[in-house]
Amino acid sequence: MPLLLGLFSVTAACSSKSSEISDKSTDTITIGAAVSDTGKYAREGKDTRQGYDLWQDWVNNEGGGIEVGDRNYKVEIIYYDDEGSPDTTARLVEKLITEDKVDFLLAPYSSGLTKSASAIAEKYDKIMASGGASSDSLFTRGFKNLFSVFTPAQYYTESILKALSTKGAKTIVVAYEDTEFPTNVAEGTEKWAEKYGMEVLAVETYPKDTADLSAITSKFKSLDPDVFIGGGHFNDALLFVRAAKEQNFNPRAMVLTVGASNPKFVEEMGEDSAYIFGPTQWESTMNYQGQYFGTSAEYAQKYQEKWGETPTYQAAGATAAALALHIAIDKADSLDTEAVRQAMKELDEETFFGPINFDETGKNIDKPMGTIQILDNQIQVVVPEEISLAQVNYPVPGWKEREDNDSVASNSN
């Protein structure tokens, strides 16, 4: 009996929903998004929703809706909780398309969930804009409906290697966890190192859940490289710093692919986080500017006013993805999938998130990856130069030098 009741209430909810939509469909663009509210991506999912919502509010109020033909449309985003599960994501995206009859889709957070969601979007030929996925494998499936504003994983270390090579760095060592994302980053790294004339002295892999990386740093120490690039996740970033310090391993630059740009990293590591480099998709201190949300800082301020917290790059990416879709609808002057897809492909726009220009496969090829360096316990954007406020600090002092400097400083006090 409760089951029957449940069925009734679901049908009732559906019918009321669809009648509401059909009444309004003359002047509302409905957009569907399955985004994590619970599960392992609960935190990032919240950022993603807030990013999408910021765009929605802005379009409907300040932006005055979207003009298509001679009509003015408001936008409405329908959300479901994907629970962090690829299967649930697929089911919900299908529901959004077949039952809620949305016009366009926004992607969930994470490469894994986006992989699953975009497969359904492709099946029903619906455009999906993503602001939270960077895995290269998303763009090698021949899909034509997924567009992602993030810089893909293989470009993570390009800008920093270019900058370091001009500063005289000649040799590099790489260590990475043998899972998909870190592997993509590392393969890219070897490619860029070669392009910028650096010699790769050694490449090491390690398994997930490893608790000790000192053998790797000890081996690297004897090679004495200029640049160390390592990591896969936040935990490894901590382990590498600990291992490097305890082995007195002193690369002239230490780049950790994930973790360093997270303020928590400085909090947990204290002084030992000094001088570390880390790639970042976006920071509010970047000097980007666009027609719609103004500069990166102005976007951050708007976000702060609405949500009472500073935007993460996940939130900014979400807003940028929705914005890309918005601009494409504007340019196409149509809600037709084919026309908007064409406009997405032709898009070449400067935004608060950086340049957005999708290639045939749907990845954003114009946005360079930014790099931060931790200087004076602050996360400072140092690369690319034209959008950064601080300078690359290279070569960085060794561990022993830092101790000596500290003792000199404390003696003189």
Add this chain to the structure above:
Amino acid sequence: MTQLLQTLINGLLLGGFYAVMVLGFSVFWGVMGVINLAHGEFLMTGAYLAWLLFTSFSIDPFASLLLIMPIMFIVGFIMQKFLLNRLLERPSLATLLATFGISVILANIHKIIYSADPRNVPVSYSGSFELLGLSLPLVKSLIFVVALAIMLGLYLFLQYTRLGKAIRAAAQNKNAAKIVGIDIEQVYAITAGICIALTAAAGAIISPTQAIFPFMGQPFTLKAFTITVLGGLGQIPGALLGGMLLGMAEVMVATYVPGIGTNLGVVISLLVLILVLIFRPQGILTGLKRMPID
């Protein structure tokens, strides 16, 4: 030569840590016949306690042992007295399930309290000192010394105190121990308290070298299982030998095999485990074992 010596030192230090990490697990299994699947989670709990004491009260993780060990002794005592003692007469699946349940509960409680963000204890002496061209990591050397001290302490306790003898008697033959007037349930509860306290202590002293997060425990439980089987059940020299062997093997392979060394090190340790199980199933050293009842 320097490289080889450095590798030996790294292996020795890792081995010392493995040995102290495995003690609680090994004695728990040896004395009560319970495979504690929540071993890694108790280690994680110790690490979080050390982190909390360090960040809130600036208490050094090594000094915090004086607080953490009594607290965790009580936790272990209660767990054994009110939960595991009731399950001992059941098939061993019951205690496996119970400890597995505890591991899930502990990990998720910590996730709720501390969130999933990894933590670290940034002690001021996290560097190294140079000796004859070799780098000796300060924290790991200290862990090694403390580990040896803990092992020696436990050894003397089991060997020479009345309670220690009772624990060994209970491990050898439960019924005979009962006949001579040993309160088995009480002895079990005390043993569990000691084991959990030791495990949490291991977690606390490694907190400066690890990323501390709610789900860090499981790999440690697996490693503890390997070392216990390798060295022999419930025996301190066995834990030391097993830990050293594994630590040394992993570091050697990781250092001298290029590219995939760290991965291969893990494979080697499991390969050694299989070989030991085939050729010397009682472990390299014969550990605490049950005497035949007849």
